[in-house]
Amino acid sequence: MSRRRIGLALASASFAWGFASSVARATDISFWTWRQEDKAAYNELFADFTKANPDIHVKFESFPDENYPTIVSTALAGGKGGDVIHTHAYGWLEQFVKAGYFEPLDMAAVPSLANQPADALVSGTYRADKKVYSLPFASQTLGLFINKDVFANAGLTPPITWDEFVTVSKALKEKGIYPLANGMGTSWFNEMFVAIFTNPFLGQDFVSDLTSGKTTFKDPRYVAALSKLLELRPYMPDGFEGIDYDTAGQLFLSGKAAMLAGGSFDIATYRSQNPAINMDFVAPPMAKPGDTPQATKFFDGGYAVNSKSANKEAALKLVNWMGTKEFGDKFSALLGNISPIKGVVIKDELLSHVAKLNDTAMPHINVVYFRFEKPTGSELLQGDITKMMSGSITPDQLAADLTDGLAKWYKPFQGK
């Protein structure tokens, strides 16, 4: 071998060694989520983070939604799992915190907590120690999708009050259009369906009375609001008991239905499925003219740090960055979700309109207050609502089942 070749080989080897050692010095952390569909957006966001923090690389890893709690809890129990974990909020989060799987987030390590509004922080706070364990990532709004073209072609105006809703629905039905696309075939959405249409009849006073222990779900206001749901049945598709949420979406997107009770989390999906759709997202029908528009709001989840992470410092750095306005602006733009971070600018017109609905929105009562212990309000309501809509139980029975079930662990309901 000539001297020149030996020299070249040595130079290459030293370059490779230098390159490898520089890579080895970088910290690789993983981000676990159930949102596979958001992979491209998160990778773009993480690239921005790495640009500002060249020593930290973030790997996006996703798991099926349905099995996500099992996968995460199993991994964390074994001392494994992602460094940063995408969590759901409220009761879902609390069971992981109780087990000691997440690191508390404080202002010293995550100063961007200051950018979060108080109601958002509640969704990531453990009730027992009042510490935040998950940095909220998005608020979701539940309301009514309106297919503007269908309304225009039918010569009708989208309803604002309940009475208008009934009148418009009758007219749409006569024209062979399903007024409301929804059915009762998807349990998790049925609970949202109840929240969407009952909240305008309940009002903030009811929530205050409920959470302060003054009343229960047996309250005549709640029973009356549930009874209103029965009036929707003639305006839902034929065989609505078996229509799932995906089918409802397709009926709405294809113009076979004029309205769809749904969530702001589907705006981006519907736009990608039918880019030509001319749609609006409004508050559900209010009880009477002059009432405050009342959509339903809840916080979807957040970002938590694995307490067993070997790269806790890097993980906290990432979570802190995910609470900045820079992240929030781009997150909302890329994913069509409403970031709760203060001062975030939402450029999309429809999304910005949805964000305004949040100012007067009601909380998603079951999710925010009654998912902390077993039996959860969700499993009780999801089990009973299909029965009520098919007529096999009454609204009174549903209200009693919900109250009595929750009384197992929710002390203000005990003995009532």
Added chain:
Amino acid sequence: MTDGWRHAGRPFVWRRSLWISALLTPALVVMVLFVLWPVLSAFRFAFYDFNGLRPSGFIGLENFRQVLFEKPYSDWTYNALKHNVIAFLALMLFENGTAFLIAFALLKALPGHRIHQVIVFLPVVLSAVIVGFLWRLFLHPLFGLVNQLLGLVGIGAIPWLGNENTALGSILFANVWHWLGFPTLVLLAGMQRISKDVLEAARLDGAGDYALMTKIVWPLIAPSVTIVTILTFIGSFNWFEIPYVMAGLTGSPGGSTDVLGLYFYRTAFGSTTTGIQDFGQGSALAVLMFVFVAGVTAIALRYLRRREIEQ
């Protein structure tokens, strides 16, 4: 001589023992790790409170008391159990009953019986997930094949899977469609083992098809009936895939399709939309299911074996 034999025999016995152990070890390790250990863990967890996702204290039989006697858990347990019992009875009657008739028809070797045998068995090779999804599409209220066909005769959209009165029946129908070939094959194999002389003698004595079926074939295929009955029982009480795909984890609508498998999964592992995971209560359910299925199977097997001997 004796000493020499002993001397030569010991290494041989040792070598043989080692060889047998080496062959058994992998299977034993797999069994212990993936069958015995989870079963024993479930037994242990059933006696613990899970406050959060970790056991937080020994609570004796509390989890069992809750799932058996405390509302709403007890209501959910008995509701699910009721559907498993209905599933067992319905599958015995419709799946195994039809399988017996088809097997008897195939036994007669009518023209085209071979192709019929393949057609009947074909769905068995499909995965339960595919079958469940397929039938969910067929039974869709608006776009499903079943309602489209009924629409031709003027019958409106029926929400097969959305109505409490039709949902369980629809899922059972899909299950029968999926599994019909299996009992057919087992019963046919049993029938083919009956001596031709016996069948011909019965014919010569003037036995018609009905008499042949009930007086000759049925008693003589008792061992096959035992197998089919026991497998149907175990399958009915461990039923999960098709109800999960067609009705979801909550056994919708309103729990009308809930079965013990779904209830156990939901309790132990939770779901994103209902919240809490409770390994303790879930393990108690798993233990009860295990004890029930193993106990009833043992008793039924004893009874059915005795019946085989008597006949």
